[in-house]
Amino acid sequence: MSQGTLLSARRVSLAFGTIHALREVELDLWPGEVLAIVGESGSGKTTLLNLVSGRLRPDAGAVWYRDPDGALHDVHAMPDPALRRLHRSDWGFVDQNPRENLRMGVTAGGNVGERLMAQGARHYGSIREAAIDWLEQVEIDPDRIDDFPRTFSGGMLQRLQIARTLVTHPRLVFMDEPTGGLDVSVQARLLDLIRTLVARLDIAVMLVTHDVAVARLLAHRIVVMQGGRVVETGLTDQVLDDPQHAYTQLLVSSVLHA
Amino acid sequence: MIVLHAKNLSKGFTLHLQGGVHIPVLSELDLQLRAGECVALSGPSGAGKTTLMRSLYGNYRASGGRILVRHRGEMLDLAAADPRTILAVRDETLGYVSQFLRVVPRVAAVDVVSEVLVRRGTGVEEARHRAAGLLQRLNIPQRLHGLPPATFSGGEQQRVNLARGFIGGHPILLLDEPTASLDAANQTVVVEMVREAKARGTAIVAICHDVEVRNAIADRLFEVSPLQEAA
Numbered sequence: 001m002s003q004g005t006l007l008s009a010r011r012v013s014l015a016f017g018t019i020h021a022l023r024e025v026e027l028d029l030w031p032g033e034v035l036a037i038v039g040e041s042g043s044g045k046t047t048l049l050n051l052v053s054g055r056l057r058p059d060a061g062a063v064w065y066r067d068p069d070g071a072l073h074d075v076h077a078m079p080d081p082a083l084r085r086l087h088r089s090d091w092g093f094v095d096q097n098p099r100e101n102l103r104m105g106v107t108a109g110g111n112v113g114e115r116l117m118a119q120g121a122r123h124y125g126s127i128r129e130a131a132i133d134w135l136e137q138v139e140i141d142p143d144r145i146d147d148f149p150r151t152f153s154g155g156m157l158q159r160l161q162i163a164r165t166l167v168t169h170p171r172l173v174f175m176d177e178p179t180g181g182l183d184v185s186v187q188a189r190l191l192d193l194i195r196t197l198v199a200r201l202d203i204a205v206m207l208v209t210h211d212v213a214v215a216r217l218l219a220h221r222i223v224v225m226q227g228g229r230v231v232e233t234g235l236t237d238q239v240l241d242d243p244q245h246a247y248t249q250l251l252v253s254s255v256l257h258a
Numbered sequence: 259m260i261v262l263h264a265k266n267l268s269k270g271f272t273l274h275l276q277g278g279v280h281i282p283v284l285s286e287l288d289l290q291l292r293a294g295e296c297v298a299l300s301g302p303s304g305a306g307k308t309t310l311m312r313s314l315y316g317n318y319r320a321s322g323g324r325i326l327v328r329h330r331g332e333m334l335d336l337a338a339a340d341p342r343t344i345l346a347v348r349d350e351t352l353g354y355v356s357q358f359l360r361v362v363p364r365v366a367a368v369d370v371v372s373e374v375l376v377r378r379g380t381g382v383e384e385a386r387h388r389a390a391g392l393l394q395r396l397n398i399p400q401r402l403h404g405l406p407p408a409t410f411s412g413g414e415q416q417r418v419n420l421a422r423g424f425i426g427g428h429p430i431l432l433l434d435e436p437t438a439s440l441d442a443a444n445q446t447v448v449v450e451m452v453r454e455a456k457a458r459g460t461a462i463v464a465i466c467h468d469v470e471v472r473n474a475i476a477d478r479l480f481e482v483s484p485l486q487e488a489a
Contacts, residue, residue, distance in 0.1 A: 030342065033342075188363035188364055189363075189364060191363065192362070192363060192364040192365065195362070199377075217362060220341065220342075220345060221341050234319075234341060235316070235341040235344055235345070237317050238316065238317060238318070238319055238341075241312070241317055241318065242271075242312075242317065242318040242319055244272075244319070245274070246274030246275070249273070249274050249275055250274075250275060253275060
């Protein structure tokens with residue numbers, strides 16, 4: 001693992017029966033860096049995200065995480081409570097479907113405050129204050145704080161999920177198609193929000209997307225996956241403007257320009 | 259003092275979707291650039307001027323040779339640098355004004371321009387203030403500063419792009435057709451800005467088809483000649 005990397009995958013492989021979902025994937029993420037993983041459906045990008053975040057276990061290889069004190073942890077060798085603690089504090093997850101992550105029976109403010117309480121915050125007033133602050137940051141009217149998420153639109157739910165994730169100031173956030181399934185106008189707003197918040201809070205992001213325009217807008221670096229392998233990686237604009245691998249050339253040339 | 263040296267630089271493209279055909283564009287080219295000097299690239303359309311420019315910026319990956327850039331007092335090979343180093347070089351040392359502004363949805367013109375300052379740690383208000391001054395100088399009226407440039411005219415977008423490129427005071431600037439869609443008054447402003455930058459020691463590589471503007475800013479020409487297709 002290179003000096004200073006936040007997260008590193010070393011030769012991780014995973015098969016589901018006879019299907020090789022990931023083949024000897026290598027990957028590094030530095031603090032504050034936004035890394036996009038692009039590729040078509042079935043290329044293994046979501047599997048990779050789930051594996052490096054500890055949701056899935058590799059057949060071979062290892063994933064290393066460097067904690068704030070500089071100590072390295074083998075993500076898949078950590079005891080479950082330690083991994084859960086990591087997910088509650090240092091890490092965050094933004095799913096394509098916000099309902100996966102939000103609690104629909106809890107108010108908007110409760111959804112945001114809950115993450116803080118899981119970290120040990122107990123003072124009701126300051127938790128509510130933080131929730132109001134975060135609703136404002138993701139452009140949700142704070143008057144909606146006591147409303148239930150089921151009354152929110154898709155774009156609002158996604159913004160609420162982002163507030164819930166970022167309220168604890170994680171160092172690393174995993175995002176799986178965060179703008180998937182949203183209207184284009186709603187997407188632009190969300191992308192701008194993610195871009196601004198991530199830069200301001202200096203969060204490292206591993207972002208899975210099939211949309212190369214999203215990758216161009218948000219990511220410092222890109223990893224291109226095909227058939228469970230990393231076929232190309234590099235600076236975002238290099239990979240998209242001067243693609244080397246046949247599959248990347250196909251991916252880039254298939255984009256429609258508005 | 260030499261601040262940029264492309265040494266034996268080659269660049270070609272392999273088009274896998276066209277049966278793997280290889281198109282060589284630049285071959286063992288040598289270009290040196292001194293602080294305070296402006297070199298204009300000349301040559302017919304398709305000769306590879308923009309390819310050279312993009313290679314110098316690290317946007318295209320060199321196929322061979324080195325791109326030595328004076329960064330934090332030392333010569334660094336951009337062609338061999340890792341992505342994070344290239345980003346640091348672009349933030350501090352190497353600025354680029356492309357022909358077209360790539361707009362980010364919802365971001366106001368003034369923030370598009372001030373972005374590099376904020377990234378370097380300048381306070382947002384101070385950065386916006388300087389951005390507004392530069393936009394004003396390029397005749398972008400104040401009422402437009404708070405709007406995203408997506409709806410601006412081509413000439414206005416290009417001036418936002420110029421302000422964005424000049425605000426950082428990078429020691430090396432790459433300008434790809436900086437005045438192509440500007441009227442005479444704005445061309446004059448850009449010529450002045452280039453001259454002031456040179457006087458401060460900024461080294462500039464420019465692609466500029468307008469002969470008058472080119473004569474006004476360039477100290478010398480660098481010929482980029484088309485390669486034979488048969489290579």
